[in-house]
Amino acid sequence: MNCDRVVENLSAYIDETLDSDGRTEVEEHLATCERCRLELQALRTCIEAVHSLERVPAPPGFLEKIRECTEQPSPWRRIVETLLLPWHVKLPLHLAGAVAMVFLILATTSLTRHGRDSLGPGQSPVSQTQDEVRPTGLPSTGNSGQEGASESLLPAEGRVEAESLGSQARPFQLVLLIPRKESLPREISAEREDKGASPSLRHRGESTAIPPLQAGPEPLQPRSAAPPHASGSPLPRAQLEKKLDRFRDDDHAGKFDTAPKPQQASPVVGVAQERGDLSPTQGDRGADKETGGVDPDTHDTLMRWITDAGGTLHSVDREKGKVLPSSILFSIPAEIYPDLLRELRFLGELSYNPSSLPPFREHGAVFVHIAFTTVD
Amino acid sequence: MIGNALYEQTPEEDRLRIRAFLEGDRTAFDSIVLCHQDSVYNLCLRLMGDREDAADCAQEVFLRVFRSLKGFRFRSRFSTWLYAIVVNTCRNRLNSAEFRNRSRKVSIQSFFENSESREGHDVEDPAPTPLARLAQKERDRLVQAAINELPSEGRELVILRDMEELSYEEIVAVTGYNLGTVKSRLARARQQLREKLKGVM
Numbered sequence: 001m002n003c004d005r006v007v008e009n010l011s012a013y014i015d016e017t018l019d020s021d022g023r024t025e026v027e028e029h030l031a032t033c034e035r036c037r038l039e040l041q042a043l044r045t046c047i048e049a050v051h052s053l054e055r056v057p058a059p060p061g062f063l064e065k066i067r068e069c070t071e072q073p074s075p076w077r078r079i080v081e082t083l084l085l086p087w088h089v090k091l092p093l094h095l096a097g098a099v100a101m102v103f104l105i106l107a108t109t110s111l112t113r114h115g116r117d118s119l120g121p122g123q124s125p126v127s128q129t130q131d132e133v134r135p136t137g138l139p140s141t142g143n144s145g146q147e148g149a150s151e152s153l154l155p156a157e158g159r160v161e162a163e164s165l166g167s168q169a170r171p172f173q174l175v176l177l178i179p180r181k182e183s184l185p186r187e188i189s190a191e192r193e194d195k196g197a198s199p200s201l202r203h204r205g206e207s208t209a210i211p212p213l214q215a216g217p218e219p220l221q222p223r224s225a226a227p228p229h230a231s232g233s234p235l236p237r238a239q240l241e242k243k244l245d246r247f248r249d250d251d252h253a254g255k256f257d258t259a260p261k262p263q264q265a266s267p268v269v270g271v272a273q274e275r276g277d278l279s280p281t282q283g284d285r286g287a288d289k290e291t292g293g294v295d296p297d298t299h300d301t302l303m304r305w306i307t308d309a310g311g312t313l314h315s316v317d318r319e320k321g322k323v324l325p326s327s328i329l330f331s332i333p334a335e336i337y338p339d340l341l342r343e344l345r346f347l348g349e350l351s352y353n354p355s356s357l358p359p360f361r362e363h364g365a366v367f368v369h370i371a372f373t374t375v376d
Numbered sequence: 377m378i379g380n381a382l383y384e385q386t387p388e389e390d391r392l393r394i395r396a397f398l399e400g401d402r403t404a405f406d407s408i409v410l411c412h413q414d415s416v417y418n419l420c421l422r423l424m425g426d427r428e429d430a431a432d433c434a435q436e437v438f439l440r441v442f443r444s445l446k447g448f449r450f451r452s453r454f455s456t457w458l459y460a461i462v463v464n465t466c467r468n469r470l471n472s473a474e475f476r477n478r479s480r481k482v483s484i485q486s487f488f489e490n491s492e493s494r495e496g497h498d499v500e501d502p503a504p505t506p507l508a509r510l511a512q513k514e515r516d517r518l519v520q521a522a523i524n525e526l527p528s529e530g531r532e533l534v535i536l537r538d539m540e541e542l543s544y545e546e547i548v549a550v551t552g553y554n555l556g557t558v559k560s561r562l563a564r565a566r567q568q569l570r571e572k573l574k575g576v577m
Contacts, residue, residue: 011563015537017544039570046570049519050538054512058417059431063409066435070405070442 530565
């Protein structure tokens with residue numbers, strides 16, 4: 001029996017469901033193959049880890065909730081009975097439910113339209129979310145070194161209290177690459193060396209795989225050495241602005257034009273730079289209103305922030321026909337991460353779901369997935 | 377050997393409660409809920425990977441039990457029947473378009489962080505020191521995160537077999553898969569889990 005076959009049978013071997021011949025073959029192989037023995041040990045460790053998961057009891061008041069639900073008739077039945085009782089009408093419940101659903105859809109559609117129409121010319125939906133999304137505390141940036149920072153600033157230690165944005169909210173995935181030490185994706189290095197060439201900003205109707213990480217020749221500057229608002233950003237600002245303009249242009253949905261466009265400085269970022277503070281304060285909001293709201297420039301602002309913070313933009317993915325991107329891939333120094341949380345909350349809503357997309361390490365980098373919800 | 381809490385209930389106890397409920401004793405259903413709520417909730421939590429979803433699913437499970445207990449014919453153990461409802465409920469939720477499409481908005485504090493601060497969620501932990509307890513929590517977090525990444529059927533099988541210690545035959549009864557499928561998918565799921573936890577465990 002070769003190693004592959006043995007590895008396939010290890011699960012059954014552990015559960016003792018192999019017949020005697022199969023068991024003997026596996027044991028004979030294990031006696032001579034250290035690699036398979038290690039594999040068996042690792043598999044047993046995993047099984048034991050699952051087995052020893054903490055037993056979490058039901059939340060308090062669980063029985064009372066069940067009682068409430070089982071003692072009361074269903075909400076639909078109550079609504080229908082309340083509606084129809086005065087007229088002594090009898091309808092099958094499913095038919096009445098269908099009728100009620102039609103009313104509900106009509107009412108929802110009408111309300112949504114009304115909500116959109118009620119936004120003034122200087123009021124963008126994103127501006128609204130500034131007040132709706134409130135920070136509840138953030139991990140401090142601290143002065144720790146970059147190597148330690150990527151450990152200590154994992155979002156699991158952050159405090160992000162996300163709130164619903166309502167039916168207008170549209171989620172897209174934002175993927176952060178947080179390099180540790182000198183490890184940088186190959187694309188970053190290539191992009192920095194090839195400053196005048198066509199950008200590596202990809203634009204297509206499918207999701208982008210995270211580029212393989214390789215040790216780059218150019219280390220990331222610690223924040224103290226290269227402050228985010230300083231002019232010496234690792235990526236030339238002009239180059240990024242060129243990318244942003246193309247990305248913003250609706251005419252380029254589905255394909256990416258490499259022709260340069262006239263540049264416009266973002267007043268939002270400009271104000272923040274003058275103050276030397278990127279926090280979403282009232283001053284920033286004032287700037288938004290003066291420029292007709294931040295919504296059209298949401299992604300522009302986001303990406304400006306990335307480069308101002310010493311980060312690098314890698315790719316933007318967008319489904320065909322959609323204006324907003326489905327994902328943005330970029331890297332920032334780990335110690336900038338808390339600032340990023342603060343800044344992106346200003347633009348929309350951040351959420352972090354470690355259960356579905358846990359952070360992971362690869363080639364010395366820490367990857368964190370953040371869901372960013374903006375307004376269509 | 378069945379080591380989980382559900383199977384510690386003797387069939388006779390379940391039988392008596394069910395009969396009492398069917399004869400109109402409303403408190404018998406409360407008794408069924410109290411006996412099984414922790415096991416059902418914990419299983420939902422491990423299958424769904426989120427407290428809120430787990431609470432919703434566990435609630436739905438008992439509502440289904442409430443509505444369909446009249447049809448229970450005692451041909452199988454009540455616990456097997458209950459497990460099947462749990463797995464089906466969670467499977468439906470996981471496969472629902474709403475669940476797959478929504479961008480989960482999770483407070484950082486919600487699941488993994490510091491359960492002590494969540495009133496009513498304190499759990500007796502036999503860990504001798506706070507450090508050991510912290511390490512256990514971190515390990516649980518990583519394991520649960522890896523489980524969440526498994527395909528839904530692999531997740532079911534790993535949890536039913538390795539956490540709940542159900543026999544293959546019981547897993548067949550609960551999931552509706554045939555024995556060969558259970559064996560092969562369980563082996564694959566364990567390998568995937570081992571890959572995901574490589575370097576972590």
